[in-house]
Amino acid sequence: VRIVGERINATRKRVAAALERRDEAFIQAEARKQAEAGADLIDVNADARVGHEAEDLRWLAEAVQAAVELPLCLDSASLEAHEAALKVHRGPALLNSANAEAGRLAALLPLAKEHEAELVCLTTGESGVPQNAEERVALAHQMAEAVSKAGVPLGRIYFDPAVTAVATAGPAGRDLIGAVRRIRSEIPDAHVICGLSNVSFGLPQRGLLNRTFLAMLMASGLDAAILDPTRPGMMPTVRAAEALLGRDDFCLEYITAQREGKLET
Amino acid sequence: VRIVGERINATRKRVAAALERRDEAFIQAEARKQAEAGADLIDVNADARVGHEAEDLRWLAEAVQAAVELPLCLDSASLEAHEAALKVHRGPALLNSANAEAGRLAALLPLAKEHEAELVCLTTGESGVPQNAEERVALAHQMAEAVSKAGVPLGRIYFDPAVTAVATAGPAGRDLIGAVRRIRSEIPDAHVICGLSNVSFGLPQRGLLNRTFLAMLMASGLDAAILDPTRPGMMPTVRAAEALLGRDDFCLEYITAQREGKLET
Numbered sequence: 438v439r440i441v442g443e444r445i446n447a448t449r450k451r452v453a454a455a456l457e458r459r460d461e462a463f464i465q466a467e468a469r470k471q472a473e474a475g476a477d478l479i480d481v482n483a484d485a486r487v488g489h490e491a492e493d494l495r496w497l498a499e500a501v502q503a504a505v506e507l508p509l510c511l512d513s514a515s516l517e518a519h520e521a522a523l524k525v526h527r528g529p530a531l532l533n534s535a536n537a538e539a540g541r542l543a544a545l546l547p548l549a550k551e552h553e554a555e556l557v558c559l560t561t562g563e564s565g566v567p568q569n570a571e572e573r574v575a576l577a578h579q580m581a582e583a584v585s586k587a588g589v590p591l592g593r594i595y596f597d598p599a600v601t602a603v604a605t606a607g608p609a610g611r612d613l614i615g616a617v618r619r620i621r622s623e624i625p626d627a628h629v630i631c632g633l634s635n636v637s638f639g640l641p642q643r644g645l646l647n648r649t650f651l652a653m654l655m656a657s658g659l660d661a662a663i664l665d666p667t668r669p670g671m672m673p674t675v676r677a678a679e680a681l682l683g684r685d686d687f688c689l690e691y692i693t694a695q696r697e698g699k700l701e702t
Numbered sequence: 703v704r705i706v707g708e709r710i711n712a713t714r715k716r717v718a719a720a721l722e723r724r725d726e727a728f729i730q731a732e733a734r735k736q737a738e739a740g741a742d743l744i745d746v747n748a749d750a751r752v753g754h755e756a757e758d759l760r761w762l763a764e765a766v767q768a769a770v771e772l773p774l775c776l777d778s779a780s781l782e783a784h785e786a787a788l789k790v791h792r793g794p795a796l797l798n799s800a801n802a803e804a805g806r807l808a809a810l811l812p813l814a815k816e817h818e819a820e821l822v823c824l825t826t827g828e829s830g831v832p833q834n835a836e837e838r839v840a841l842a843h844q845m846a847e848a849v850s851k852a853g854v855p856l857g858r859i860y861f862d863p864a865v866t867a868v869a870t871a872g873p874a875g876r877d878l879i880g881a882v883r884r885i886r887s888e889i890p891d892a893h894v895i896c897g898l899s900n901v902s903f904g905l906p907q908r909g910l911l912n913r914t915f916l917a918m919l920m921a922s923g924l925d926a927a928i929l930d931p932t933r934p935g936m937m938p939t940v941r942a943a944e945a946l947l948g949r950d951d952f953c954l955e956y957i958t959a960q961r962e963g964k965l966e967t
Contacts, residue, residue, distance in 0.1 A: 656918035
């Protein structure tokens with residue numbers, strides 16, 4: 438599973454402050470910490486100061502890639518921010534995110550095509566977040582069609598079925614598991630990614646719920662996840678699930694992680 | 703998910719010793735500990751002294767049911783032991799186990815029918831443990847047919863797809879997940895149970911692998927598990943998975959477990 442480290446997000450106060458005072462040291466430490474923990478990409482979100490998203494994301498992207506040799510997940514509501522950051526980004530970025538609203542996917546697809554970038558497609562539409570698996574799968578199919586028409590390979594698409602809180606809707610978790618399974622089997626060339634942490638909103642011991650949900654989703658076909666790899670127990674669950682799914686030859690990565698003390702929970 | 707507590711098994715030296723000297727206090731403490739941790743049934747296995755299985759299992763069953771108000775999973779290779787224990791067992795027992803070998807299922811079905819007991823049907827046949835999901839599902843169908851012919855309702859059957867070690871065969875975990883999903887969807891009236899711990903044989907941090915595997919199997923339809931509920935982290939994973947699968951109304955059991963300090967990992 439590809440791990441997108443979520444810590445560098447301007448909705449966190451300390452990140453917003455570091456961004457405003459251009460505190461490279463803080464940002465780069467956050468990046469290194471996640472890379473060391475096992476992140477495959479670093480998410481960067483600079484949507485804090487209205488009107489400054491483009492220059493802020495561009496600065497963030499440069500600061501992070503100066504510290505770690507990883508691709509970034511460029512995370513913004515602003516098309517201009519994506520454009521600005523792509524100008525300085527090295528390697529193929531992951532753009533986060535399009536959705537099924539009119540205009541949003543159409544605006545991001547040409548950018549993804551031009552830069553050979555990957556693209557997160559959130560299964561939300563004009564009427565917001567879907568209520569069930571059926572609607573999520575339908576939106577994924579609708580977007581897959583637009584992606585193919587635009588000439589972008591489905592292998593570069595990461596569908597995000599939009600995790601919601603299990604505390605407010607009992608079937609939310611089961612629906613999500615069903616949506617992941619169906620999208621992976623009905624659009625096999627594309628990937629499925631989730632931001633996990635919404636699932637545990639409003640409940641205690643959120644880390645326990647988040648990592649248990651991750652294991653359940655990985656068993657259902659999830660192949661990328663947006664999470665905080667520095668949280669206790671999270672990467673041990675990832676290593677265990679990879680070994681259990683037969684994606685870790687002879688369990689060597691698992692055994693190595695244990696020897697390095699990285700499976701402590 | 704129904705939890706079958708596995709600690710009272712004569713393959714454990716201390717249990718075999720307690721059994722031989724009829725140490726009721728030790729056995730009953732093991733039973734209470736598991737009931738308190740959240741076991742729904744207590745597994746009792748007395749297959750230590752050849753020729754004494756029947757009297758030993760009968761004694762175990764009485765000792766355990768004198769301590770806890772739970773049904774037992776009567777676990778023996780000996781038909782006589784099952785018969786003897788059923789004579790003293792209160793409530794509907796779970797018989798563990800039949801398999802697809804000639805004679806074994808035919809011998810246990812009349813007993814299950816007579817006592818209205820539930821029955822574990824292990825998907826192993828004359829040639830031992832299956833190599834893939836396909837063979838497991840085929841054996842389940844074969845046994846389901848015999849069960850129905852014998853007039854035993856499928857709702858009393860727990861198919862056990864026979865977990866094997868992921869360290870010796872990379873695809874073992876993935877196969878098992880596929881087998882659980884297919885048996886649940888193709889024989890929807892029956893249940894699926896697994897003994898988890900074989901999956902982690904030969905690897906470090908077995909608890910981490912076992913509980914991660916449990917979450918994955920629960921997402922795939924597993925509705926009973928044979929495990930040690932006193933192991934750190936195991937029942938927290940069960941509570942989290944139940945909440946995530948929408949089987950815990952308003953997450954009340956999860957929240958209660960947290961308040962009682964039972965979600966510590």
